[in-house]
Amino acid sequence: MSNWNGGYDVLESVVQQQPSEKIIVVLAFTLAISVMSATMFNIVLPEIMVEFHLSLSQVSWVTSAYLLIFAVGTVIYGKLADTYKLKNLLTFGLAVFALGSIIGLSAHHYWVVLLGRIFQAVGSAVIPATAAIIPVRYFPQESRGRALGIVMTGGAIGTALGPAIAALVVSLVHWRFLFFMPLLILLTVPYYRKYLTDAPQGKGKMDWLGCGLLAGSAALLLLAITNTSWIQALGCLILLVLFTVRIHSIPEPFIKPNLFKSKRYSLGLTIAFLATGIGYSLPFLSPQLLTHVNHLAPGLVGLVMVPAAVLTAILGRIGGKLADVKGNAFLFYMASTMFFTCFVLLSSFAGTSPIIIAIFLTFGNVGQAFIFIALTNGISRTLPKEESGVGMGLLSMLNFISGAVFATIYSTMVNQGANSNWNPANVYPDAFIYSNIYLVLAILIVSISLLYYFQFSKAIRKTSIFDRR
Secondary structure, three states, X not given: OHHHHHHHHHHHHHOOXXXXXXXXXXXXXXXXXXXXXXXXXXXXXXXXXXXXXXXXXXXXXXXXXXXXHHHHXXXXXXXXXXXXXXXXXXXXXXXXXHHHHHHHHOOOOHHXXXXXXXXXXXXXXXXXXXXXXXXXXXXXXXXXXHHHHHHHHHHHXXXXXXXXXXXXXXXXXXXXHHHOHHHHHHHHHHHHHHHOOOXXXXXXXXXXXXXXXXXXXHHHHHHHHHHOOHHHHHHHHHHHHHHHHHHHHOOOOOOOHHHHHOHHHHHHHHHHHHHHHHHOHHHHHXXXXXXXXXXXXXXXXXXXXXXXXXXXXXXXXXXXHHHHHXXXXXXXXXXXXXXXXXXXXXXXXXXXXXXXXXXXXXXHHHHXXXXXXXXXXXXXXXXXXXXXXXXXXXXHHHHHHHHHHHHHHHHHHXXXXXXXXXXXXXXXXXXXXXXXXXXXXXXXXXXXXXXXHHHHHHHHHHHHHHHHO
């Protein structure tokens, strides 16, 4: 704890000159608590299932409902941030987040546990939206990468500490005390109230019908992916068509059609969707590899993945500075190289010593952080100020959808297994399916790097030249 406080004090002393610098540190702390809250309950699902006599499908709603609402809520808060003051939205969201925690702490029935998680999700959805908006509104382009790096550091710290703190809490007290951690987030509200001075970026009425159509289509898409349901997929398509008609038929739609007509923004979303899905293989497939091939206990699996998260937290700010000094393209290609190296090594040596796997994962996790900084920074520059909230909120929502889509793809491939090995360097038959998947992901990384070079980065350069003229 003393090391953490010391690091925080140093960071605070470095950024004490400007309110915007202070708020980015507070935002990193907020994001760390949020990420921890989102992931901690994965460890205690078996205990909840036993205590309330539930099936696996029933208890899974503790995390599924949270992620579903969390994903949809990010774009809604993003849109609201274009009309209302960000500090008021944050105050509301964090208060609801805390209310959900209080409900969960008092839960002695499963429906109360679920209700607490739902309230937590409704409130905490404001955090990823804010994490994308504050660097855009409070930092000029030349220093925005560093701000994103600090935010990314907070997320990485939450990822690293979440499983460890959850395991510690459960070993000492009842699992319900996992609901207590998010209450610490209330400490940040006075800072947001003091230092967030932004005015609404736009005016006009909120298109709640359009909002509902988009939220419904996103929710049905996630449910269709989770349940492999064609009926829910059809419902998603119908709502998406109605949403498209809606935004073209009213003067003040939830999302202006011109936003999607921007080639730079649309390409940025596409590349971010693919990159997020590829990166999701690291937290999703790695535990399965270590469990089913290396036969590690859950505690040891978490231990193997901690070094990569810790290194990501340490290097996050460096990645942001590189984006500012060398440019987003430089950071993107560096991240792609690290991604490619990670997947080639994992493909070649999946099944080997967990210590070696832990080293390989550091390349991938740091690469994932850097590519997130580069893409978020680049996409933010394609947005007009009056649409920065909904534009960045949509990016956050698509990241969650990407994780769900690729998780289903990975699960299907693992369940089918592998009859042959595509990488002759791998000599572990039990790991052939993982080796094949990692090899495909390495090829995909090269593909999106080419897409970035020939389409997105060129479009940005042309626009920048035009703007200078």
